[in-house]
Amino acid sequence: MFLSKYKLKWTLTILSAGQHKPEFNMLDPKLLRNEPEKAAELLARRGYKLDLALLESLEQERKQAQSDAQSLQTERNSRSKMIGKAKASGEDIAPLLAEIADLGDKHKAAETRLAEVLQKLTDVAMELPNIPQEDVPAGKSEDDNVEISRWGEPKSFSFEPKDHVDLGESLSGMDFETAAKISQARFVNLQGPLAKLHRALTQFMLDQHTEEHGYTETYVPYLVNSDSLRGTGQLPKFAEDLFAIKDTDLYLIPTAEVPVTNIVRDTISTAKQLPIKFVAHTPCFRSEAGSYGRDVRGLIRQHQFEKVELVQVVRPEDSDAAHEALTEHAETILQKLELPYRKVMLCIGDLGFSSSKTYDLEVWLPSQKTYREISSCSNFQDFQARRLQARWRNPETNKPELVHTLNGSGLAVGRTLLAVMENHQDEQGRIHIPEALRSYMGGQEFIGG
RNA sequence: GGAGAGUUGACAGAGCGGCCGAAUGUACUGGUCUUGAAAACCAGCGUAGGUUUAUCCCUACCCAGGGUUCGAAUCCCUGACUCUCCGCCA
Known part of the structure; x- marks a missing residue:
């Protein structure tokens, strides 16, 4: 209903x-x-x-x-x-x-x-999806995605590693029951050190992207109108994935991509203003209609999660290079958190509606003994720009021309939290805090014990 | 939530129902002048669609949508947004 x-x-x-x-x-x-x-x-x-x-x-x-x-x-x-x-x-x-x-x-x-x-x-x-770039591999589903590279070595544990739900329970501070009481399934309540670790991850990512990668931090509305959603391609086709606010034209954002990319809707940038590089930390809300029964346990698939999002608006000739760079920016976070991951190129069948080419970063999860998506980095070329009427004045023609837009998660915070917990656990059920995060955790070296 | 004012080109800002795609200023581009720069002067300077080899020409757009009219930037209605005052509030 x-x-x-x-x-x-x-x-x-x-x-x-x-x-x-x-x-x-x-x-x-x-x-x-x-x-x-x-x-x-x-x-x-x-x-x-x-x-x-x-x-x-x-x-x-x-x-x-x-x-x-x-x-x-x-x-x-x-x-x-x-x-x-x-x-x-x-x-x-x-x-x-x-x-x-x-x-x-x-x-x-x-x-x-x-x-x-x-x-x-x-x-x-x-209703027409974007046209894939030429080097995007053919394929029907995620099974046909092509692995590009791997980083790090999945740790071999001398004990049976727990998953983050069990770890969270023994540490206390990750409570799905209480969240379900307050709201419904697919929400979580974090408390104490785990809540702080969650916040620390966000701060770390934002600082990394603003201080090392040249992004401008931006704060945006979490409720957006339908024009914005049409601009980035969530509407008209994917309304059922969104939470809509009754009796209004507003929706909860499914990703910061929507408000951030819409900053340039109906604008003509000067050549000098490009590239525009924004990073935003926002909650994301997804109805997850059609994913019933999938990833029901734990933090993997929630109705509400935090994400640090990278968005770039660039000249058309620069978008391929920007796509590689943006993906590396996301990879840096995984590396600094000492999380093994692999980079895959999505095949045509797995490619998002608006994207011309997408790299997914998949982090190693010891409990599942597999790599799971933690970041998705896409080049939309002029697909979103055309819907957004996001343009720049090309000095060569002196005409307004469409820009290219890109975005990627840098990273999904909830999934990063669980990846840190699972990859950095020890036999006593403690979580070792990666070096890069310690200053954000008051120098603390581990949680629990 | 109540009362009022407003929304015009990159920006500022005129605009009587027909001669308004829109004055003027700034910015920008090209030129003259100058050793160079500034100033001054001259010229150009929105977007989209149709037609065209191209030029030309035609059409639409003065916040959005609707209405009145032979004809709307201009009059009327609805909505969005901005500003001022009052109320409420983190």
Whole structure:
């Protein structure tokens, strides 16, 4: 019932939104118009079937409707001008008025038809995912992701390592029952040293990115409107993943990517302002609809979690290099926390809707004896920028052109907490605090015992 | 929450229902002048769509959406946002 509420709301939102922004388009409209076959082929790589026949007929309708509406407009404008002149020179304008009696209605009808076609085109366009970059490997699911590199050696324990839930219980300070009482499942209540460790991780990450990697710290709203969510690509397709605020157009952010990237929505940056590099620490809220039964134990998959997010807005020619750099910035955190991890490139089937290329960083979890995602670093190229109308003035052309946007987790704090707990536990159930965090923990060397 | 004022180009800021895509100033770009710079002077300077080889031309956009009108930046309605005052509040 909780879900159905925002499903309804979502429908209303899309209806009202579509009407005043019919020009929304997520792929390059020139590609769709001039080379629809090529667009179809590129999208087919992702398994997306572009309905070429529909697109073509809509496109033809659009052209017709647009030129009809335009010529009627021209007609009306020139007639109206004549009436103005006639009136000014004191002539009788009644016959002129009679001549164009039905022009207004015709024009209105043409405009309505145009609006309808544009709406249909927008509906199609908004559902199209981004086109993957050429070096993104083919594949259907996460099993086809390609490992790029590994860092660190998974520790071999002389005892059976506990998972973070058991560790948290014995240390006391990680309480899922209480959180469920206060709220519902998939929330946690942290207390004492573990709560402090959680905070320390956040502070450490923020300091690292601002002081060593050149990011500007930013504080943003945690409730965002639907325009912002459309801009970064969470809407219209993924409404069910979001928590919506009843009777408003606001949603809890699923990631800081949304408010931070939307800083540049509808702006034209100067060449000098780029690259823009922001880091933000925010809570993230996700309904996790459709993930019932998955990762039900512990901190892995929560409705609310903290994340330190990196966002970059760059010139198009710089986005590949920025993507590599941003990923390294996230990797640095794992290295300093002495957490073994691997870097994988997502295959096409696992690639997010808006992304052209994504690296995931997966941290080693001794309890699961496997690598689990802790950061996702994506290059969106101009996909978000087009929806956001985020541009820069290219000095070579002196025209506003779309920027490229990127983001990555640096890192997901909850998952980092559990990774630190599990990787740095000892036989007595204590957690050894990595060197890099000690100053944030008042010099403390371990928790527990 | 109540009362009032406002929203115009990169910025500041004019604008009578038709001659307003929009004065003027600043900024910016190019030029003249200068040894160079500044100043001064001249010219240019929004976005998107249609047509076009290109130029031209046409259309839309003065917060958003709707309405009145032959014709709207200008009049009316709704909403968003900003400012001032009152109330409440961390």
